[in-house]
Amino acid sequence: MASEKEMRNIGEAHPMKSGDGLYSYSNNSYLQRDIINAAKQIVGEAIVESLDILKFSPSTTIRVADLGCSVGPNTFFAMENILEAIELKCQNQGLHSQIPEFQVFFNDHTSNDFNSLFSVLPPNRRYHSAGVPGSFYSRLFPNHSLHIVYSSFSIQWLSRVPKKVEDMSSPAWNKGRIYYVSAADEVVEAYSAQCAEDTARFLQARAQEIADGGLMILIFPARPDGIPHSQFGGNILFDMLGFCLMDMAKKARNMGIVSEEKVDMFNLPVYHMSDQELEAAVERNRCFSIERMERLRPISSTLQSLVSTRDRAQAISFHVRAAMEGLIKAHFDEEILDQLFDSFSKKLEQEYSLIESAGRSAPNLCAVLKRKTMNC
Amino acid sequence: MASEKEMRNIGEAHPMKSGDGLYSYSNNSYLQRDIINAAKQIVGEAIVESLDILKFSPSTTIRVADLGCSVGPNTFFAMENILEAIELKCQNQGLHSQIPEFQVFFNDHTSNDFNSLFSVLPPNRRYHSAGVPGSFYSRLFPNHSLHIVYSSFSIQWLSRVPKKVEDMSSPAWNKGRIYYVSAADEVVEAYSAQCAEDTARFLQARAQEIADGGLMILIFPARPDGIPHSQFGGNILFDMLGFCLMDMAKKARNMGIVSEEKVDMFNLPVYHMSDQELEAAVERNRCFSIERMERLRPISSTLQSLVSTRDRAQAISFHVRAAMEGLIKAHFDEEILDQLFDSFSKKLEQEYSLIESAGRSAPNLCAVLKRKTMNC
Numbered sequence A, B: 001m002a003s004e005k006e007m008r009n010i011g012e013a014h015p016m017k018s019g020d021g022l023y024s025y026s027n028n029s030y031l032q033r034d035i036i037n038a039a040k041q042i043v044g045e046a047i048v049e050s051l052d053i054l055k056f057s058p059s060t061t062i063r064v065a066d067l068g069c070s071v072g073p074n075t076f077f078a079m080e081n082i083l084e085a086i087e088l089k090c091q092n093q094g095l096h097s098q099i100p101e102f103q104v105f106f107n108d109h110t111s112n113d114f115n116s117l118f119s120v121l122p123p124n125r126r127y128h129s130a131g132v133p134g135s136f137y138s139r140l141f142p143n144h145s146l147h148i149v150y151s152s153f154s155i156q157w158l159s160r161v162p163k164k165v166e167d168m169s170s171p172a173w174n175k176g177r178i179y180y181v182s183a184a185d186e187v188v189e190a191y192s193a194q195c196a197e198d199t200a201r202f203l204q205a206r207a208q209e210i211a212d213g214g215l216m217i218l219i220f221p222a223r224p225d226g227i228p229h230s231q232f233g234g235n236i237l238f239d240m241l242g243f244c245l246m247d248m249a250k251k252a253r254n255m256g257i258v259s260e261e262k263v264d265m266f267n268l269p270v271y272h273m274s275d276q277e278l279e280a281a282v283e284r285n286r287c288f289s290i291e292r293m294e295r296l297r298p299i300s301s302t303l304q305s306l307v308s309t310r311d312r313a314q315a316i317s318f319h320v321r322a323a324m325e326g327l328i329k330a331h332f333d334e335e336i337l338d339q340l341f342d343s344f345s346k347k348l349e350q351e352y353s354l355i356e357s358a359g360r361s362a363p364n365l366c367a368v369l370k371r372k373t374m375n376c
Helices: A004-008 A030-050 A073-092 A114-119 A185-209 A233-251 A260-264 A275-285 A310-333 A336-350 A350-357 B004-008 B030-052 B074-093 B114-119 B184-211 B233-252 B260-263 B276-286 B309-331 B336-350 B352-361
Strands: A062-065 A100-108 A128-133 A144-154 A210-221 A288-295 A366-371 B064-066 B102-108 B127-132 B146-152 B210-221 B287-297 B364-371
Touching: A030 A073, A030 A210, A030 A288, A030 A310, A030 A366, A073 A100, A073 A144, A100 A114, A114 A128, A114 B114, A128 A310, A128 B114, A144 A185, A144 B210, A185 A210, A185 A275, A210 A275, A210 B074, A233 A310, A233 A336, A233 A350, A275 A288, A275 B336, A288 B074, A310 A336, A310 A350, A336 A350, A350 B127, B030 B074, B030 B102, B030 B146, B030 B210, B030 B287, B030 B309, B030 B364, B064 B074, B074 B102, B074 B146, B102 B114, B114 B127, B127 B184, B184 B210, B184 B276, B233 B260, B233 B336, B233 B352, B276 B364, B309 B336, B336 B352
Parallel strands: A062 A100, A062 A144, A100 A128, A144 A210, B064 B102, B064 B146, B102 B127, B146 B210
Antiparallel strands: A128 B127, A210 A366, A288 A366, B210 B364, B287 B364
16 A cells, blocks of 8 residues: 555646637537536436435535546536535435535646636535645545545546556557557556556545545446447547557658657557446445446537537547647647647548447446445 | 625735745745744644644544635645644644544635645645635635634735725825825724724634634734834835835826826725734634734744845845735736835835834734634
């Protein structure tokens, strides 16, 4: 078990693009919002059915954390949905006069733009708010201090690229690709092992932080059991992005900015685990029961409302850019961004049918876990 | 009583200068640090003697808040001193095996540079940390959730310049000055009334947030009873700054940037209350007992270690600039800053004997209040 100090250094930072510009996360996270809205009913039902609110003393403040909150506004919608459900639960239990106070902790990496986040906190919010900087693969909160932990579109980010994948002498060296799709088995295994290690650490930290009877709600793109890596939507996107990068490198041979060697040393720290992989991790951890596990189907899809394939492709490209730009800039150079995402957008348009058919399998999962009443 | 939402809008923001440049707060707050160090023993003794640690359940996380924390590093020294004293207290009580977990809340205005603060959090800290944006003249935390509230060099900042002082039709209009020293009685009264209103609001919010038996430690420049406003060190400084501004305006007549009219409309939202004024506010609030009230005398003075009067004058000028630059920039223009603080530095040097003799009366106060066990 790593010391607290070591644990703090775990987890590389991949902040979403801040500000409110064309490629900003706040303007390019509405596809995630469709999914958060799709999860609203499940989250509400899970809280009403499973949150052991009578276990908490009546004077207890209900503490909710959003892990990987980014800069808003999605986090505010998600938190509002949760608090609404808790109030409903209190009313159902006849606790009309005892609606608790709420404290919401917004967590993300230290390099997240908390200044932006704080500047757009809803003025009429019904909760006390706090920002908590640090990797959620380490401890962030005191023992048993949280009642609901929520995280959407965050736990697919690994704490780091698996070491072996960057090691030229390893059979898992991922030459010519930036991701594990269509790579050697050793690469896939290295990614899967890193995810298992990270998920174990994530669950271990949360098991200490969540009060008995509290809930954890995880929303993330997860590969449905039985669907091969290469046919999963999120994976197809990253595979195409890798293709575009490698294509740029080949065309730019001897010209500098993007060399093939540099692409060889670049890998995305993202893994899309399967439902089974999550279940296995929860079982190994032993502190949580799985209350629900459901695929999310958007009620209304902003993407579908766009008329042309070109517009849809561009919207996806902007979304991937808002999430990945910082990472790519750090390894390559800011100069390559426009060209790379232009060519990515074209590639998406050309192969849109692939994306569309992958989307039909409902790539996003909502898992609701409950902290068992036991020392573990 | 204002609604929660109205309360949130109370309090103008006057963030200290961020970054690590020549005029930054982090490089120009070592005079405050001398005082924080001077308070260490008093704070330690007060915690050991007065904190009702046995009232808190043994599994309780001890929650500490620093109100007006700025961007560091002073806040980290202050928090470390407090946690050390709590650990000592636990050991004294024979609670060796039950050293509690700590959670430290760093509060300042929303416009404070929390990104900077988070980036310099001590890596080997023994507490979970959170940033809380908002004015401390409103509610910031859940009921009874804090055990120690600390605030240094912050409560002398008013929530706003008193309205009357900016009203040309009022007898309290403060023409030709930026502060209440050597102003009409009506101006002094308007400032004093604003301070009383703000302090009442501050104590009311904290009375709700601090657990029974918890402590509040306030360190701030306070005018000793019996010393006239015009002879108090902090007041002398601001009076000189006002003189320099007015002098610039007169010299620049018809030349633009600093007009006398603009100076007339500029006032500092700062009031140095007296010991008696604090005592009266605590008495009116009724929820706190005063455990200690002591003047702070620095053990080692970084200012005294500077050899020449010029260096000392410049150090003070830099400190005032780190605190006031944002405010002056917002009303006038960035262009005036260098000239203004140059002339301020010269003025300080010329009249250094005044500053020196005012400093002898130990201008900073440490007040330790304890939350009474009663509904109030």
